Amino acid sequence: MAHxxxxxxxxxxxxxxxxxxxxxxxxxxxxxxxxxxxPISFSAGSYLRFPPPGxxxxxxxxxxxxxxxxxxxxxxxxxxxxxxxLALAVGIPxxxxxxxxxxxxxxxxxxxxxxxxxxxxxxxxxxxxGLFSKLGLIGExxxxxxxxxxxxxxxxxxVLVAGLRNFDLNLELAARGMGASRxxxxxxxxxxxxxxxxxxxxxxxFITSFDELVVAMFLSGANMTLPxxxxxxxxxxxxxxxxxxxxxxxxxxxxLLLLSLxxxxxxxxxxxx
Amino acid sequence: MASNSDKTSGDLSVTGIHKRYGxxxxxxxxxxxxxAGEFLTILGPSGSGKTTLLKVVAGFxxxxxxxxxxxxxxxxxxxxxxxxxxxVFQNYALFPHLTVERNVAFPLEMRRxxxxxxxxxxxxALALVELTGFxxxxxxxxxxxxxxxxxxxxxxxxRPTLLLLDEPFGAxxxxxxxxxxxxxxxxxxxxxxxTLFITHDQExxxxxxxxxxxxxxxxxxxxxxxxxxYEAPQSPLVADFVGESxxxxxxxxxxxxxxxAVRLEGGTLIRVAADGAVPAPGARVRVLLRxxxxxxxxxxxxxxxxxxxxxxxxxxxxxSDKYRLRIAxxxxxxxRMGASRTARRYAEGxxxxxxxxxxxxxxxxxx
Numbered sequence: 001m002a003h004x005x006x007x008x009x010x011x012x013x014x015x016x017x018x019x020x021x022x023x024x025x026x027x028x029x030x031x032x033x034x035x036x037x038x039p040i041s042f043s044a045g046s047y048l049r050f051p052p053p054g055x056x057x058x059x060x061x062x063x064x065x066x067x068x069x070x071x072x073x074x075x076x077x078x079x080x081x082x083x084x085x086l087a088l089a090v091g092i093p094x095x096x097x098x099x100x101x102x103x104x105x106x107x108x109x110x111x112x113x114x115x116x117x118x119x120x121x122x123x124x125x126x127x128x129x130g131l132f133s134k135l136g137l138i139g140e141x142x143x144x145x146x147x148x149x150x151x152x153x154x155x156x157x158x159v160l161v162a163g164l165r166n167f168d169l170n171l172e173l174a175a176r177g178m179g180a181s182r183x184x185x186x187x188x189x190x191x192x193x194x195x196x197x198x199x200x201x202x203x204x205x206f207i208t209s210f211d212e213l214v215v216a217m218f219l220s221g222a223n224m225t226l227p228x229x230x231x232x233x234x235x236x237x238x239x240x241x242x243x244x245x246x247x248x249x250x251x252x253x254x255x256l257l258l259l260s261l262x263x264x265x266x267x268x269x270x271x272x273x
Numbered sequence: 274m275a276s277n278s279d280k281t282s283g284d285l286s287v288t289g290i291h292k293r294y295g296x297x298x299x300x301x302x303x304x305x306x307x308x309a310g311e312f313l314t315i316l317g318p319s320g321s322g323k324t325t326l327l328k329v330v331a332g333f334x335x336x337x338x339x340x341x342x343x344x345x346x347x348x349x350x351x352x353x354x355x356x357x358x359x360x361v362f363q364n365y366a367l368f369p370h371l372t373v374e375r376n377v378a379f380p381l382e383m384r385r386x387x388x389x390x391x392x393x394x395x396x397x398a399l400a401l402v403e404l405t406g407f408x409x410x411x412x413x414x415x416x417x418x419x420x421x422x423x424x425x426x427x428x429x430x431x432r433p434t435l436l437l438l439d440e441p442f443g444a445x446x447x448x449x450x451x452x453x454x455x456x457x458x459x460x461x462x463x464x465x466x467x468t469l470f471i472t473h474d475q476e477x478x479x480x481x482x483x484x485x486x487x488x489x490x491x492x493x494x495x496x497x498x499x500x501x502x503y504e505a506p507q508s509p510l511v512a513d514f515v516g517e518s519x520x521x522x523x524x525x526x527x528x529x530x531x532x533x534a535v536r537l538e539g540g541t542l543i544r545v546a547a548d549g550a551v552p553a554p555g556a557r558v559r560v561l562l563r564x565x566x567x568x569x570x571x572x573x574x575x576x577x578x579x580x581x582x583x584x585x586x587x588x589x590x591x592x593s594d595k596y597r598l599r600i601a602x603x604x605x606x607x608x609r610m611g612a613s614r615t616a617r618r619y620a621e622g623x624x625x626x627x628x629x630x631x632x633x634x635x636x637x638x639x640x
Contacts, residue, residue, distance in 0.1 A: 173333050174366035176353045178431070179383035188379075192370050 034250065041243035048238050059244035069229060069245065075141050076210055076226035082145035083209035084202050087152040091201060094153075095160035100169075110161070114154045121214040124150070129218045139221030147215045152205035159204060163197025196264040203260040207253060282467040283344020283434045284309045285330065290339035292325055292491075299325040300336070301491040307435075309344075310465040312458065316478040317488035318514065323471050326488070327439055330469060332356050344434045354383070359428030360437040364444065365420050367412040373399070373423050374408040380431040398430040401460065418449045425457065429464065436461070438470040442477065454480055475515045479503065487511045509638050512561045519562040519606050520637070527554045532577065532631045535560055539602015544577045544631035552639045559638040562629065564595070567608035569617060570628030577631045582606065584619045594618060598625060 044054030063069045098110050128147045137143030175185035213227040220228050233242050285307040292300040299322045307313045315323040328334040332353035340349040348356045381391045402422035442450045458481050461468050478485050479499045486496040495507045506512035509520050523535040532544040533551045570579045586597040598606045619625050
């Protein structure tokens with residue numbers, strides 16, 4: 001009897017109403033750019049203006065038919081995938097080491113992992129530029145991928161370390177007690193169970209690279225990544241192609257995010273065979 | 274799998290095991306043998322080293338000194354995977370991402386048993402723990418007791434030489450715990466599995482074990498049958514840890530007749546059990562007196578000892594009454610008296626004379 005009355009009262013609670021209003025405001029604030037970008041990308045006008053004078057697909061067409069835009073897109077995808085693979089290849093063993101092994105300076109290493117997040121990208125970029133120009137890596141897509149791996153690594157390691165800390169080590173011991181080698185135990189038990197963290201880490205690594213501008217400006221030379229091309233485009237000609245590209249990017253990242261959530265869910269609730 | 278031809282259990286012998294973690298001594302010269310088919314319990318408080326011992330046997334820890342032999346084979350330097358030991362973990366350690374069937378199949382898959390055989394053996398193991406029909410559930414869809422059974426099935430499906438149980442009943446409620454204890458014991462006897470069981474619950478140890486090894490501060494205090502551990506503890510620590518106890522300090526007096534006598538610190542003279550070596554007069558000793566062996570002196574004319582005292586506290590426990598008494602010299606005694614219809618009940622402040630037999634007062638320490 002007491003329960004429903006308490007509920008009804010809770011709903012009228014002013015603090016609750018305030019919280020909802022605040023949440024709504026934050027949501028609106030976050031969504032506003034989308035509300036502007038999407039209509040402009042379909043603009044019939046020839047320069048950036050909101051609201052658009054009319055609607056057309058001309059800016060999407062222009063993007064699609066311009067080999068420079070397409071090249072930049074492919075390069076960014078390439079760099080993003082390579083960054084993801086590299087960051088996981090380095091990050092997974094590193095996270096295992098940080099959570100499992102006992103060695104000197106472990107604490108210091110774990111602390112310094114987040115350094116690339118703290119150091120301003122421009123400083124990092126100059127440093128990497130100096131190094132890479134000696135190595136002849138400027139203008140090469142894999143040069144950018146290596147630099148992006150440095151940026152993505154903190155995210156990957158932080159997410160994986162959190163995942164591995166939550167993992168019950170007894171599960172791995174149990175597997176080994178039942179005849180699994182160390183490697184088998186990790187492959188059959190640990191990795192499937194920390195898979196949600198691995199998917200999150202992969203996603204973060206990819207978008208860290210895919211949306212990165214500062215490092216790309218220093219390292220890409222003539223071979224632009226997508227953010228660099230977008231930046232150049234805005235600097236030189238103010239026309240809605242950028243809006244169209246942005247809309248496509250948002251769509252692409254959203255799909256990627258949904259997929260990674262899907263994977264995480266699938267990893268959480270495996271289907272009985 | 275219950276047939277005799279399948280009996281693969283072997284004996285376990287642990288010799289001179291030492292293990293330190295930095296400054297902390299976890300195991301100090303532990304030696305122990307468990308006969309083939311025997312159920313031995315390591316009983317000890319938390320931090321006594323019992324889990325470390327289990328890990329050393331399982332192969333998850335390497336001892337600093339000493340060796341471990343299972344079924345006559347020295348396994349001290351073997352990887353856990355090669356020891357063929359089944360283990361049930363405290364929290365069961367079921368793989369949450371695998372179904373019951375896949376969990377139980379895991380050790381067989383690791384041994385590359387053919388798929389068809391895996392299927393029959395998993396079915397057999399699940400039938401043994403009465404979980405047929407739960408094959409396709411995930412661990413989290415099971416109750417605590419069912420999870421426990423899966424863990425058990427998984428630990429025995431590969432016919433291990435030795436079964437290790439690490440406080441497996443801790444998470445269960447009392448009723449379920451008691452029925453699982455009996456069930457595990459029956460299964461163990463039926464399969465003739467050599468079993469090393471770890472617990473801090475003395476009642477559990479008494480119920481389940483062929484023998485009990487009491488452990489404290491990394492040492493084995495006493496190893497013996499449950500009855501010996503309870504009735505003839507060899508140290509105050511064992512007496513105190515297993516069951517309730519009164520441990521009284523006193524001095525041995527010159528024996529008159531057969532029964533030796535001890536003068537308690539408060540001046541009371543009591544007759545104590547004569548078995549074992551009775552120390553010479555003048556020796557300082559400690560005497561164990563189990564609360565349930567103290568009775569109303571009026572009900573027991575045969576009791577050699579009669580001690581007057583006052584009830585300090587009276588607690589009703591249903592099955593019995595528990596009294597805290599004060600005797601000469603301010604010494605406090607715990608007494609448990611049966612709740613039979615004829616039993617007299619005492620209230621706080623009442624005078625009482627408790628009686629007990631000399632055979633129930635045992636010298637457990639000479640100082």
